[in-house]
Amino acid sequence: MREITTSWGRVTHAEHEVLRPSNREAPLPVAAGISRYLPRGAGRSYGDVGLNADGALWDMAALDRFIGFDDVTGVVRCEAGMRLAALLAIAVPRRWFPPVTPGTKEVTLGGAVANDVHGKNHHVAGTFGRHVRRFALARADGERMVCAPDENPELFAATIGGLGLTGAIIWIELQLRRIPGPWLEVETIPFGSLGEFFALSRASDASHEHTVAWIDAMTPGAPGVFSRANHVPGEDGRIRARGLRLCATAPFNLVRRPALHAFHAAVRARHARRRTARRHYDGFFYPLDGLADWNRLYGPAGFFQYQCALPASAGPEAARAVLDEVARSGECCALGVLKMFGDLPSPGLLSFPMAGPTLALDFPNCGARSQALFDRLDSIVRAAGGRLYPAKDARMAGDFFRQSYPGWRELARRADPAISSNFWRRTTEGAQG
Numbered sequence: 001m002r003e004i005t006t007s008w009g010r011v012t013h014a015e016h017e018v019l020r021p022s023n024r025e026a027p028l029p030v031a032a033g034i035s036r037y038l039p040r041g042a043g044r045s046y047g048d049v050g051l052n053a054d055g056a057l058w059d060m061a062a063l064d065r066f067i068g069f070d071d072v073t074g075v076v077r078c079e080a081g082m083r084l085a086a087l088l089a090i091a092v093p094r095r096w097f098p099p100v101t102p103g104t105k106e107v108t109l110g111g112a113v114a115n116d117v118h119g120k121n122h123h124v125a126g127t128f129g130r131h132v133r134r135f136a137l138a139r140a141d142g143e144r145m146v147c148a149p150d151e152n153p154e155l156f157a158a159t160i161g162g163l164g165l166t167g168a169i170i171w172i173e174l175q176l177r178r179i180p181g182p183w184l185e186v187e188t189i190p191f192g193s194l195g196e197f198f199a200l201s202r203a204s205d206a207s208h209e210h211t212v213a214w215i216d217a218m219t220p221g222a223p224g225v226f227s228r229a230n231h232v233p234g235e236d237g238r239i240r241a242r243g244l245r246l247c248a249t250a251p252f253n254l255v256r257r258p259a260l261h262a263f264h265a266a267v268r269a270r271h272a273r274r275r276t277a278r279r280h281y282d283g284f285f286y287p288l289d290g291l292a293d294w295n296r297l298y299g300p301a302g303f304f305q306y307q308c309a310l311p312a313s314a315g316p317e318a319a320r321a322v323l324d325e326v327a328r329s330g331e332c333c334a335l336g337v338l339k340m341f342g343d344l345p346s347p348g349l350l351s352f353p354m355a356g357p358t359l360a361l362d363f364p365n366c367g368a369r370s371q372a373l374f375d376r377l378d379s380i381v382r383a384a385g386g387r388l389y390p391a392k393d394a395r396m397a398g399d400f401f402r403q404s405y406p407g408w409r410e411l412a413r414r415a416d417p418a419i420s421s422n423f424w425r426r427t428t429e430g431a432q433g
């Protein structure tokens with residue numbers, strides 16, 4: 001069936017033939033006249049890694065079953081279209097938790113592998129791919145193989161962070177992490193400068209599993225609130241009832257400057273003092289899931305997330321330069337998140353994190369003005385030896401991608417020749433060969 005698919009940022013969309021595999025033993029479906037395919041998870045990537053204009057998508061949503069769960073070791077095997085939300089519902093009552101989780105539970109396990117996602121515990125757990133024991137990979141020509149560190153190791157590495165290009169992951173075996181209960185003890189600490197953020201981060205790395213900061217990137221100096229948390233024992237609580245849903249796209253961008261200033265001021269006032277509280281994992285890890293389809297708030301033009309990783313050596317100065325540039329630009333930055341990545345290596349070829357700070361900044365799409373700001377930010381990130389996150393990107397220049405992800409050539413060699421994406425063509429077309 002032909003459908004128009006929109007990325008999470010709603011800036012890019014494409015028309016595809018959508019094919020829906022539902023039997024994990026069967027070959028992947030193909031369609032007459034279609035020469036390029038791409039697996040699709042839950043569509044939570046902001047840019048165009050999940051789009052494949054004029055080709056087909058394998059929508060993996062129907063492959064969402066549990067295959068096995070060892071309650072004693074915490075090893076789980078699930079089909080790759082399963083969402084983290086479904087895994088959490090089974091695992092948490094048994095006192096297991098995903099080893100790494102992004103800021104939404106509405107991603108599939110296949111999508112989490114293909115972007116090698118990271119969470120607030122990167123400094124102690126690394127990326128998602130470090131906890132994947134094995135998976136089954138299906139290629140468009142019907143070939144199928146199990147990949148693990150000691151079985152088809154090159155494809156194992158190329159598929160972790162491989163942007164779906166090596167084949168469709170059919171099932172995944174994952175090592176979960178023990179937790180004492182669904183609660184976390186969360187300490188929130190206001191800070192007034194980036195220097196304070198870096199000191200807090202250093203002081204918390206050894207004592208806290210989860211660390212992250214919210215920042216007000218529109219205010220010079222980027223004041224913010226640092227959160228650090230550990231899992232603590234406690235009984236199962238009631239999971240937040242299904243949250244609200246934005247039923248339609250706003251007719252225009254509702255995320256505007258005066259409202260944002262008021263919102264940022266309110267957050268800072270609420271966290272004006274250091275505080276410790278017990279929080280349920282659902283509210284701590286997934287606050288944005290409380291409003292389903294919140295991306296529609298930005299209106300028909302959509303929004304961008306600019307997420308960069310900066311190397312530890314140049315990171316603090318470069319992060320400061322990025323944030324100075326944002327504050328000076330006068331552009332609306334609705335959400336700013338700052339975190340220090342650790343140095344645990346990923347088994348993947350194209351993983352985004354590097355030891356040092358990462359900044360994630362949301363901006364409404366204001367056309368040329370937004371692009372001009374991103375170009376200036378790119379110059380700072382490039383000069384510092386940093387890179388942008390493909391899962392969030394809809395616009396980086398091909399040479400920037402290729403320079404900052406030297407593994408791309410090896411990925412191109414391992415990719416399924418029948419698989420492609422808008423992102424891959426945008427960043428590598430003309431450079432292969």
Ligand SMILES: Cc1cc2nc3c(=O)[nH]c(=O)nc-3n(C[C@H](O)[C@H](O)[C@H](O)COP(=O)(O)OP(=O)(O)OC[C@H]3O[C@@H](n4cnc5c(N)ncnc54)[C@H](O)[C@@H]3O)c2cc1C
Pocket residue numbers: 008038039040041042043044045046049050060080081101102103104106107108109110111112114115116117118119162163164165167168169170288391392421
């Ligand atoms: C609110 C929010 C918060 C987020 N927070 C974080 C965060 O903290 N950290 C982080 O790292 N990311 C974060 N993300 C990004 C998100 O985790 C990634 O984009 C993730 O990959 C999306 O998974 P998905 O299932 O939606 O996959 P999609 O977006 O549908 O696809 C992503 C990529 O995976 C490939 N893919 C999907 N399924 C398969 C499969 N079965 N086999 C092979 N390839 C496949 C696709 O081809 C595509 O290249 C966040 C996103 C949102 C919306």
